[in-house]
Amino acid sequence: MIRFQSGGRTFRRPAAQTPDPAPAVPQARVPARPVTPAPVTLSPEDARARLRRGEGFAALVVTGPLNLSGSRWLRTLPDWLRCTALTVDDCPHLSTLPADLQADRVSARRCPELQDLEGRLSIREGLNLSGSGLRRIQADLHATRLILAGCRDLAAIGGAVSVAHLDVRRCAALTTLDAGLHVTQTIDVAGSGLRGLPGQLRAGLRWNGVPVDARVAFHPESLTGRDIMAVRNVQRRRVLLERIGIDRFLEDVGGLVLDRDRDAGGERRLIRVPFDDDEDLVAVLVQCPSTGGRYALRVPPHLRTCREAVAWTAGLAVHDYHPTQEA
Amino acid sequence: MSFPLYRHGDVLLQATSAPATPLHRQPHLTLAHGEVTGHRHQIRDQHAAVLYSVTPTPTPGRDQFLHVTAPQATLTHEEHASIRLPAGWYRVWQQREYTPGSVRVVLD
Numbered sequence: 001m002i003r004f005q006s007g008g009r010t011f012r013r014p015a016a017q018t019p020d021p022a023p024a025v026p027q028a029r030v031p032a033r034p035v036t037p038a039p040v041t042l043s044p045e046d047a048r049a050r051l052r053r054g055e056g057f058a059a060l061v062v063t064g065p066l067n068l069s070g071s072r073w074l075r076t077l078p079d080w081l082r083c084t085a086l087t088v089d090d091c092p093h094l095s096t097l098p099a100d101l102q103a104d105r106v107s108a109r110r111c112p113e114l115q116d117l118e119g120r121l122s123i124r125e126g127l128n129l130s131g132s133g134l135r136r137i138q139a140d141l142h143a144t145r146l147i148l149a150g151c152r153d154l155a156a157i158g159g160a161v162s163v164a165h166l167d168v169r170r171c172a173a174l175t176t177l178d179a180g181l182h183v184t185q186t187i188d189v190a191g192s193g194l195r196g197l198p199g200q201l202r203a204g205l206r207w208n209g210v211p212v213d214a215r216v217a218f219h220p221e222s223l224t225g226r227d228i229m230a231v232r233n234v235q236r237r238r239v240l241l242e243r244i245g246i247d248r249f250l251e252d253v254g255g256l257v258l259d260r261d262r263d264a265g266g267e268r269r270l271i272r273v274p275f276d277d278d279e280d281l282v283a284v285l286v287q288c289p290s291t292g293g294r295y296a297l298r299v300p301p302h303l304r305t306c307r308e309a310v311a312w313t314a315g316l317a318v319h320d321y322h323p324t325q326e327a
Numbered sequence: 328m329s330f331p332l333y334r335h336g337d338v339l340l341q342a343t344s345a346p347a348t349p350l351h352r353q354p355h356l357t358l359a360h361g362e363v364t365g366h367r368h369q370i371r372d373q374h375a376a377v378l379y380s381v382t383p384t385p386t387p388g389r390d391q392f393l394h395v396t397a398p399q400a401t402l403t404h405e406e407h408a409s410i411r412l413p414a415g416w417y418r419v420w421q422q423r424e425y426t427p428g429s430v431r432v433v434l435d
Contacts, residue, residue, distance in 0.1 A: 090383070090384060092383060092384065110384045112384060131384075238426065238427060242426070278427065279427055288336065288407070289408075290406075290407045290408035291406050291407060293406075297422070297424045297425075298424050298425045298426065299424070299425050300425050312423075312425075313422045313423055313424065314332075314334070314339050314422060314423075315339075315420065315423060320329060321332070322329065322332065323332045323333060323334045324331040324332055324333055325333050325334075325410055326333075326334045326335075327334075327335055327336075327407050327408040327409070327410050
């Protein structure tokens, strides 16, 4: 029996296999498929009860959706698992997913201890890991949809990952994508650390679901306020506004001053810019009392005074917003 | 009489009575973390305060309570001036901004 280490896990291969040719060049580490132990087949209810009791399974087939969400007792899952749907959202101590997993859908959202994703995962529909503690993916992973939104510490997606749709929104630590990554349809990059895609990757770019081009996604400094005023599509215009920033947009196009007053930072202004076919843009411009920096925050368009607007940004009524100290 | 309110950049703290709801003690004193800048609004004095979250898996900047256990604690940030907070309980949250169809927490 051959054993070898991959990403901290031990995998076995059948002895009867033909010898592997010597590797010519180092490849991305992808674990070999292990020998399938004789699986235990259980209903979802039985599987949950026996896992809850701490029973270990080398291989488990669950004859339906296995929902273990919110289980504080859950630390690991069987290394070999087949089920229709696996849901392990909000499991604070879950540190790994099965090394060999096949399912229609998998959801492991907001699992802070889930930091490494390894092994072989074949997920027919979607794998949702949003808000988890993922730092690294090094897996043989096939899925229609891979959702990593809000994985703030995720820095690398490696191995052999092939998906139709990839969502890396708000993955601020993810600054590059591996050249081996295979995405056939879309990548949503809103708020990620990405500043471009590998040259061979031809997937369509999305920004919070809205189709965008590389200029909007990665070079917002080249946009102008007048570009945005000329965009007719409301969804696209909103994305462009987000990319250029309210401050620079107002610098470029001006706007109608609805109100002025002063606070600890100096003068405040409430500005309105009317749009065709969409609600007005109303923003309050303030100055930070300790840094001196000016910034603008968009507020609901019905507000008419700076005091109302700033109180709204704090989630307070205007008569409740009286800061003792601001810095 | 309203309770004292402090604004530290996009982070707001308001003095409050001890909360009656169950709280989850946090192993750090970072009130909010700038995803883009990496800057942190945090209590400098490690033994002067305890941070709690209302939810088991907290989102910094939301649903938090700070208990200043020393006579005072200092709230710091890489860019903003420091604020000294007297002993007591504080509700902690972040400013919000409007986008058509949604309201979201300000991100720096």
